[in-house]
Amino acid sequence: MHIRKHIKKKDMRYSRYFKSMIWIISLIFIIFILSPILRILSLVSISEIFTQVLTPENISSIEITLYAAAISTLIVLFFGFPLAYLLSRFNFPGKKILDAIVEIPIMIPHSVVGIGLLFVFAESEPGGILFNYFGISFGYNLIAVIFAYVFVSGTYAIKTMEEAIKALPPRLEIVARTLGASQFQVMFRIVIPRIARSILTGGILSWARAISEVGAILIVAPYIIPGYESIAGVDVYNQFEVTGLPGAVGISALLIVISLLIFIVLKIIQGQENIFFVPRERK
Amino acid sequence: MIELKNITLRLKSFSLQNIDLKINDNEYFVLLGPTGSGKSMIMDIIAGSIIPDEGRIIINGRDITYLPPEKRKVGYVTQDYSLFDHMKVIDNITFGLRVRKVSEKDAMDIIKPLVDKFNLNELLDKYPYVLSGGEKQKVAIVRALAINPDILLLDEPLVSLDPNIRSRFMVELKNIHEEMKFTTLHVTHSMDEAEYLADHLGIIKSGRIIQVGKFDEISRNPVSDFVASFIGLENIISDDEINKILNVDKGKRIAFRPVDVEISDNGIEMDIEGMQKLYSGIRIMGKVNNSKITVILNSVSEIKNGKIKIKIKRFSVIQD
Structure with a gap:
């Protein structure tokens, strides 16, 4: 153990040349990702944030x-958990197809998603007629935004939870049942607590994916009646269209800062020793 | 009493065939068989995670074949313990009582004697991941016993323990069983466990139970070469000349353990092919007439010209 630690520290396994190559190629990619973000942030001063960026319009968007x-994340988790359980625990014909369907939203261009949702839920379409019956309308409202978010972000949560449930030995559930727990008790007392961390991770991924969605929203709810506000991503697009690059900087910077802050907070929660009083998994 | 009646399960690559088994109250029954013989599948059938194609499982006159696991009163301890890592030891142990809505005080009263017996008092507030293999095993057994099951299923309970802890645990398990007398079905591939722990023993091979009895009975009258070699009668020979010396019918095969021989001037001559020093004694491989055998002796001082004369002290005749 001692010696192995030592070797690891020295990284004797790799030549300097090989290591440099790996580092350089990786860093090019990291710089590519970071540069637009840092560039936007560099264009906004702190005083500007308070005077020009934190406008009522920006805040409300x-x-x-x-x-x-x-x-949308809550909806995704509510429907996604049973689906993840179905895909990881039950055997049935067509399981592979169902598994593939869950991944479809990743492949489809998101403007197409918007069009598709309208074709199902617009007022004259079947889903829309059903919704109308309950007094719900679709399009230019929050419901349309949430639907689009659920569609594009669900895959991430479902796949994350599916992998976690697959990694949980099925015998654990049988043992819990022999001890007297019903199937629902096993679900709520064993399965969900044991994969709590993955549920949180899946939730974070879905939430982050939803916030970044613009394409589908431009089709189903480019602005939201009654206030004619837009979601933040669309707002950036609109301000770019109207005033060019300088106009879009403020809202972009705000969006980045807020997203990163929430992301960091969630990552910290996720890294905690206990989540929902559930200790970290250990091997 | 637990009865498996004619249990049959057909899977693509494997099947359990006509499993009949009777385990009396308070008995420690060991099902012994090699990996892949269907032992764990029988456990899963009794626990209720697999429904057999045919047959019945009767516990104390109650047919549980189609009952869900939570209604069976079966305590199940799996090979990897299946502890709930997100609960403290105490919550693991009381899990079965809590889901039955037993009050916290009553639950504590119920588990107290078990916790004392298995020496778990110090561990109650710990999480399972800090426990050693032996401790985890005890928690799993106590958790299963806390619901006062009609039968305790132990699936290879000793296989993942270190060798020295294993023997100690085996002794502890036997002592506790002798005191508390919980009806137990223990499956294993280890002859030592079967010999030491079993009141009765069943031998399973390729989904069939081929012999049931006390260890001594089976070891005296094994029904096949497989049974003989699996319970440690390593040497199986078919040699009429030796049969004559041992007073065994012509054509029968005899089986004996490597330790069941001694050096004797008027014994059978054995040609030595190789030797291996053991911690106690010497393992000698060689041939008598044309049969390969292995014996374990205390000294090799009697070897002359690569030969030694041995007498078989105890042997069994294979009953097929």
């Missing part, structure tokens, strides 16, 4: 975005 993404 951020609010709508975070709110819709949060609701």
Whole structure:
């Protein structure tokens, strides 16, 4: 153990040349990802944030975005958990097809998603007629935003939870049942607590994916009646269209800062020793 | 009493065939068989995670074949313990009582004697991941016993323990069983466990139970070469000349353990092919007439010209 640690520290396994290559190629990619973000942030001074960026319009568009993404994440987790359980525990014909369907949203261009949702839920379409019956309308409202978010972000949560449930030995559930627990008790007392961390991770991924969605929203809810506000991503696009690059900087910077802050907070929660009083998994 | 009646399960690559088994109250029954013989599948059938194609499982006159696991009163301890890592030891142990809505005080009263017996008092507030293999095993057994099951299923309970802990645990398990007398079905591929722990023993091979009895009975009258070699009668020979010396019918095969021989001047001559020093004694491989055998002796001082004369002290005649 001692010696192995030592070797690891010295990294004797790799030549300097090989290591440099790996580092350089990796860093090019990291710089590519970081540069637009850092460039935007560099264009906004702290005083500007308070005077020009934190305008009521910007704040309300951020609010709508975070709110819709949060609701969509809850919906995704509610429907996604049983689906993940189905895919990881049950055997049935067509399971592979179902598994593939869950991944479809990743492949489809998101403007197409918007069009598709309208064709199902617009007022004259079957889903829309059903919704109308309950007094719900679709399009230019928060419901449309949430639907689009659920569609594009669900895959991430479902796949994350599916992998976690697959990694949980099925015998654990049988043992819990022999001890007297019903199937639902096993679900709530064993399975969900044991994969709590993955549920949180899946939730974070879905939430982040939802916030970044613009394509589908431009089709189903480019602005939201009654206030004619837009979700933040669309707002950036609109301001770019109207005033060019300088106009879009403020809202972009705000969006980045808020997303990163929430992301960091969630990552810290996720890294905690206990999540929902559930200790970290150990091997 | 637990009865498996004619249990049959057909899978693509494997099947359990007509499993009949009777385990009396308070008995420690060991099902012994090689890996892949269907032992764990029988456990899963009794626990209720697999429904057999045919047959019945009767516990104390109650047919549980189609009952869900939570209604069976079966305590199941799996090979990897299946502890709930997100609960403290105490919560693991009381899990079965809590889901039955037993009050916290009553639950504590119920588990107290078990916790004392298995020496778990110090561990109650710990999480399972800090426990050693032996401790985890005890927690799993106590958790299963806490619901006062009609039968305790132990699936290879000693296989993942270190060798020295294993023997100690085996002794502890036997002592506790002798005191508490919980009806137990223990499956294993280890002859030592079967010999030491079993009141009765069943031998399973390729999904069939081929012999049931006390260890001594089986070891005296093994029904096949497989049974003989699996319970440690390593040497199986078919040699009429030796049969004549041992007073065994012509054509029968005899089986004996490597330790069941001694050096004797008027014994059978064995040609030595190789030797291996053991911690106690010497393992000698060689041939008598044309049969290969292995014996374990205390000294090799009697070897002359690569030969030694041995007498078989105890042997069994294979009953097929």
